[in-house]
């Protein structure tokens with residue numbers, strides 16, 4: 402199967418090329434030329450398979466230039482061998498909140514306690530194999546913009562991987578203290594981390610500009626280096642995320658929660674860059690019985706407004722919230738959805754994306770909007786409501802969730818009430834461990850909360866109050882040495898990248 406660019410459907414590259422490059426040269430995102438289809442009989446078979454077997458089946462349908470052995474090797478290296486709790490990468494917790502059938506799909510049992518591990522434990526294996534396939538002897542310099550979770554997961558995935566270097570940019574005041582510490586203490590000989598004076602959108606725009614800067618590319622080329630990406634703009638990052646939606650549905654079938662052929666589920670995803678919910682959209686298009694895709698946002702509700710009105714408008718205040726991984730106003734993966742909904746109209750997509758960078762706004766056509774309304778429900782909640790939801794689930798279900806998951810639960814309640822749909826089984830994506838956001842979570846559940854306690858005291862307190870274990874990777878952070886404390890302005894990101902590449906030059 403080949404991959405086209407959303408901004409030039411004439412471009413056609415192999416999956417190895419798409420994964421190696423990360424982003425198309427003109428700034429478009431790679432998308433598969435067609436989606437494979439899975440039948441009910443496939444789901445019946447998959448329900449008896451392990452997560453790794455399910456992943457091999459789904460990945461094989463997309464990565465036609467990889468052998469079955471290669472895919473199996475990549476998948477096993479990613480998900481087995483103790484990287485995830487009990488070799489169960491994506492367990493489901495069942496909540497019976499009132500009449501609602503809520504299933505929390507916990508995607509944070511990997512080495513960095515966030516859902517990004519599900520893809521970023523696999524991507525380095527796919528990427529190194531892809532580089533061999535395209536016969537590249539270059540070092541891949543992985544550029545990452547992060548609002549907290551991707552950065553750490555990418556660093557952990559790529560640390561000391563031969564033939565790669567990784568540079569992560571995060572907003573200085575836009576990640577949680579624990580996320581910052583996770584990144585700044587990262588071990589490995591090929592890793593660099595830099596805070597920027599700006600927000601996540603500045604970091605992401607800066608990275609995209611560097612990718613498409615001909616002068617920087619020329620300098621890298623001369624030095625035997627090429628760029629790649631570990632953000633969800635890279636197809637190799639998005640593809641593994643499709644797997645867990647299939648896997649969750651199969652688990653519900655196997656546990657008897659899905660009663661009949663074709664029974665539909667809702668999927669609720671807290672999202673900022675639209676990658677995680679896009680993976681659910683692809684799963685639906687591939688045959689997974691999904692009723693509504695529910696898009697949950699925080700106060701940065703640009704996606705809520707877009708999915709409701711068809712107008713994307715980033716000209717609004719940027720809010721720093723307690724769910725920082727979703728503090729995003731430019732959602733990269735919407736471009737892939739729109740490419741699909743317009744029937745692969747790359748001219749239209751290029752036009753809208755140009756409008757977005759010149760005026761910060763575009764409006765999609767009525768027929769696109771009505772397709773969106775069929776597929777999606779969108780809602781948002783602010784920080785106060787997020788904390789209320791954490792407290793409520795904790796008190797009624799004895800279940801402790803993080804701030805992003807709480808946004809999803811809150812928006813699901815809005816949906817269930819508005820649409821009178823409390824019966825449809827609903828998978829709520831739980832994206833991070835509550836311990837990554839100990840301050841806000843403790844504040845929500847404990848009357849003893851002390852704002853002036855240190856982050857690690859809050860972690861201890863959260864565990865004491867709730868009786869939940871502190872994840873080992875979080876507990877170990879306190880003793881780790883801070884290795885990175887550089888802060889740069891957003892226009893100096895290019896220089897930081899060249900420095901990481903070991904190239905002396907002023908851009």
Ligand SMILES: N[C@@H](CCOP(=O)(O)O)C(=O)O
Pocket residue numbers: 546547548549550551552631632633634673674676677726727733
């Ligand atoms: N939420 C992300 C922002 C980047 O999103 P990605 O899915 O494109 O990597 C983060 O935590 O960094």
